[in-house]
Amino acid sequence: MDRGVDVETTNTRRAGAAAVEPDEPPQASKRQQILAGARRIFRSRGFDGASMGDIAKAAGVSKGTLYVYFASKEDLFRDLVLEDRRQAAEQIVSLGLDDPDVRGVLRGYGRSIVNMLVEPEHISMVRMVMAAAEKFPQVGRVFYEAGPGYGINRLATYIKAQVEAGRLRTADADLAACHFLELCQGSILKPLFFGVTAQPTPQAIDYTVDAAVDVFLAAYAADGI
CATH class of the missing domain: 1.10.357.10 (Tetracycline Repressor, domain 2)
Structure with a gap:
């Protein structure tokens, strides 16, 4: 194996990962981002009037990402309540x-x-x-x-x-x-x-x-x- 090529490939991958990382907030930051969006939607539309699609849009994430963090609207609202109380x-x-x-x-x-x-x-x-x-x-x-x-x-x-x-x-x-x-x-x-x-x-x-x-x-x- 050409070690020069191997090192170059590894460095390229690292550089690519570094370029992506700023656009990928840590898990805790992403969760806070979702809660902030949910807070705006719940306040303006109430619990019944809010949808997971609306919340995802307000939070700037996909619905798929939203469901990774919260299994349902009820779970999301419960966590928002706990965050508010904290x-x-x-x-x-x-x-x-x-x-x-x-x-x-x-x-x-x-x-x-x-x-x-x-x-x-x-x-x-x-x-x-x-x-x-x-x-x-x-x-x-x-x-x-x-x-x-x-x-x-x-x-x-x-x-x-x-x-x-x-x-x-x-x-x-x-x-x-x-x-x-x-x-x-x-x-x-x-x-x-x-x-x-x-x-x-x-x-x-x-x-x-x-x-x-x-x-x-x-x-x-x-x-x-």
């Missing part, structure tokens, strides 16, 4: 279990939760999930577990730690967490969700959350806190 979770402040400043922790957590909930992207996602959940209840379940359920569990864990430290008192941390979160968002989110009110100002959010903290501590604070 991004939302990154905006929520952490709950320091050992932080003795219960009022300060609750204020920070409540404000970050409400600021995330009132974002137009989140409102659109909730509306889409509710519209799809009747036909595909697993989508609603995924959204709840990764969103509201996750937030309740995080806060309940913090409340349990504060009960053990003698700062709060309750026999049901999950219920107490639900009470606090509803106090923070109820008067803001429901009117916004139904289009009754406009986007709340930061001052309105702070006022509502501060009032929620006052009511919560009046009910659950241990004596002397």
Whole structure:
């Protein structure tokens, strides 16, 4: 075998591969590209009105490529919901279990939760999930577990730690967490969700959350806190 020809052929193949690679995004990037296209289609047409063909076109991929990543529209929507919840979770402040400043922790957590909930992207996602959940209840379940359920569990864990430290008192941390979160968002989110009110100002959010903290501590604070 002519080794010169062999080396030249190998180099040619490598050069050809290098020329193709920039046009072939890594798997993770391709998946994000598809999710971005799907998000646009679902928002404009809803779950029932969206088709895999429309999504493929919006994402700039073939239907064949789309089905390599997602077996069905339901699978794609579920993953989009999970991606949305993951991004939302990154905006929520952490709950320091050992932080003795219960009022300060609750204020920070409540404000970050409400600021995330009132974002137009989140409102659109909730509306889409509710519209799809009747036909595909697993989508609603995924959204709840990764969103509201996750937030309740995080806060309940913090409340349990504060009960053990003698700062709060309750026999049901999950219920107490639900009470606090509803106090923070109820008067803001429901009117916004139904289009009754406009986007709340930061001052309105702070006022509502501060009032929620006052009511919560009046009910659950241990004596002397």
